[in-house]
Amino acid sequence: MNKNIDTKKIIISNPLKLDCGKEINNFPIAYETYGELNSEKSNAILVFHALTGDQYVSGKNPITNKDGWWSYVVGENKPIDTNKFFVICANVIGGCMGSYGPSTINESTGKQIGTDFPIITINDMVNAQYELIKYLEIEKLFAVVGGSMGGMQVLQFVANFPDKAKLAIPIACTSSHSAQNIAFNELGRQAIMADSKWENGFYSNYKLNPDKGLAVARMAAHITYLSEKGLQEKFGRKLQDRDSLRYGFEADFQIESYLRYQGSVFVDRFDANSYLYITRAMDYFDLSKQYKGNLSDAFKKTKTKFFVISFTSDWLYPTSENREIVIALNSIGADVGFVEIESDKGHDSFLLDVPSFLKTLGDYINSTYKIINERRI
Amino acid sequence: MKEEFNIISNLIEKNTRVLDVGCGNGDLMKFLQENKTKDIRGLEISKEKVQNCLSKGLTVIEGNAESDLKQFPKSSFDYVILSQTLQAFLNPELVINELLKVGKKVIVTIPNFGYWRVRLQLLFKGTMPVTENLPHEWYNTPNLHMCTIKDFYNFCSTKNIKIFKSIALKKSRISEINKSNLNYKNLDSHLGIFLIES
Structure with a gap:
């Protein structure tokens, strides 16, 4: 930023x-x-x-x-x-x-x-x-x-x-x-705009950052950058730092942990509004x-x-x-x-x-x- | 190979627009680029070979002649070359028609299945011919539609395709094919080279 x-x-x-x-x-x-x-x-x-x-x-x-x-x-x-x-x-x-x-x-x-x-x-x-x-x-x-x-x-x-x-x-x-490209971009934008800290785009005035929304946008987009085969080979159903399922909503699977990590590092370097504007530019192309x-x-x-x-x-x-x-x-x-x-x-x-x-x-x-x-x- | 390249090169006028269909690793393209014209493109189905061509700076498109020749406008090349590839297509007739559309003139070279060495193998050994020019066994050959010089000659006259020049090659000996020597050339040559036009 x-x-x-x-x-x-x-x-x-x-x-x-x-x-x-x-x-x-x-x-x-x-x-x-x-x-x-x-x-x-x-x-x-x-x-x-x-x-x-x-x-x-x-x-x-x-x-x-x-x-x-x-x-x-x-x-x-x-x-x-x-x-x-x-x-x-x-x-x-x-x-x-x-x-x-x-x-x-x-x-x-x-x-x-x-x-x-x-x-x-x-x-x-x-x-x-x-x-x-x-x-x-x-x-x-x-x-x-x-x-x-x-x-x-x-x-x-x-x-x-x-x-x-x-x-x-x-x-x-x-x-x-394509429609599919626009659909994925819209998903990302909606995730950002659904974050209450987005404040219609004026979050910085309130010293806020819609980082949860931006992280979700990044996670969803990240999946589209990989292939099914690549994901399966790299992660499969491997568990993250545990031997068995925990019966909860923590990141049991490596793929979950990986996506959460991708989301969290992204918000440190990228502005949520820029994400909105640039994806819009792509959709209009x-x-x-x-x-x-x-x-x-x-x-x-x-x-x-x-x-x-x-x-x-x-x-x-x-x-x-x-x-x-x-x-x-x-x-x-x-x-x-x-x-x-x-x-x-x-x-x-x-x-x-x-x-x-x-x-x-x-x-x-x-x-x-x-x-x-x-x-x- | 070198003789074939020379013959093809001699059929092409300088500084014209050329498309090499099934250009392989781009050897013919390189040869023509050095001797005849800079304006040369290639179409090749094998990814690996396309990458080899591109690595040499040759303008090549990965694609299939049977489906991808359509994207070129009518008569957009002065010459389209199909070197020893016709027999590998599912539908050679369709490919020839596409080539004749895209190119003002078309050069087709054909490994001759009527060559006496090929004939002898089937006649005496009773096995499918394997020669220097046709090195594959029957079970792994990419060649689906083998033909002879005479077959192609007759095909052109049946389909009203004009033959401008037809050349027979045996080792490095070059001779012209005509109606009267067709049977002999069909027996005594390993390669036929045709310059045709619709």
Whole structure:
């Protein structure tokens, strides 16, 4: 949450017109960078984070003191090697890690904005981050990469800025949030809003925090990030620190204890209102609708190379939805590669140590970088 | 393999748009990329092979030619290549029709089941043929619809598919197939290469 984080931050002074109709200006974007920008400025990769991610992709996250959320992918000698690439990641607007969001302090009142914060969309997030790219004076990114909501931002970025990235890698995502996706997000939001400490979103005014509701939201969501097989293999019916059932409602089972733990650590680092706003942005995401029902039109103006990746056991953003992106790109003859990676780790596969994913992603990025540089596009 | 790649490459004009269906580990794609055109895509059913291709920076899609060729617009490639894969499909006729839709021209190569070495195995040994080119046993072969050069030649004329060029390969010897030498080439070649158009 917006504790006084020592984070890199810029203030965007250009007014940004949001999809909801409101306009924002002089708002902060918090970001982090890794590696060095080369003199031709041709090695920049913009990484977009997912729902509960932040700008701390790699290394130690100063807030949680844990490894960055994509440490398997980004870092020295990792698939996205920071010895070679300049990696940028910004906290999305609506987030709670320093970018403009519901926990930002309104200077005129001295209080958090709370639910007076405007509804934002994936489109708004991407437009805000483009301001950062302009600030960094990068004319053309080598790649835009992201999984889950990060993948949605990749798609939106290329649609909005067709000549600003040579390569786009949307991972485990969709071009339009499904009824099931919306349903799970709504469950999370209702859990937060049902917490009496939510106070219609102005909890910070009362020094309250709807942490119970937020923890339940996280627990429910966490299940959707795993697979049935993964859960069964990891937990089965194993008991937590006991030899027999206690005939009560304590966490008898390891899976219960695990979910409770996931919920409890989450509330320490994430703002409940941000959870509401960001899940709403995901639910509103429907790229084909933005293009009158024709997803291909979103990519008509771009020469960007695409590489779409899905995972076999991801039922939240299943292969079929990732394939729709591939089909839309193929139908306009775009340059698109696609693979479904074998993994039983569910949607979370893109964040975890899945060797065939890491190898394919790393090799692809590196050989494409080489090919593109050789051709001097 | 090298001879087949050379023949295919010679059938393709420079800087055209090419799709390699059943591209395997991308060897042909790499060869064509170096010699003919940068604008080349692949379609492959095996995850592992797709990953190998992508690792080399090749643009390949994991998919099945029988169901996934539909997503490409009509005539979106100058050439579509199907190298030694036709016999592995459930419905080769459907695949050929899809290829002819997607590609302005189609290059099909066929391991020839009419080759005399293949024929001799069945005739004298009385067992299903196993050769250098067709290395599988009957119980584990991926090949569902083996055909001969003559079969494919006749198929094209029955279905009114234009044959622009038909080439026979024996070891590294290359020759043209025509109506008058068809029976001989069908006996004496291990591979047939056809450039066709609907």
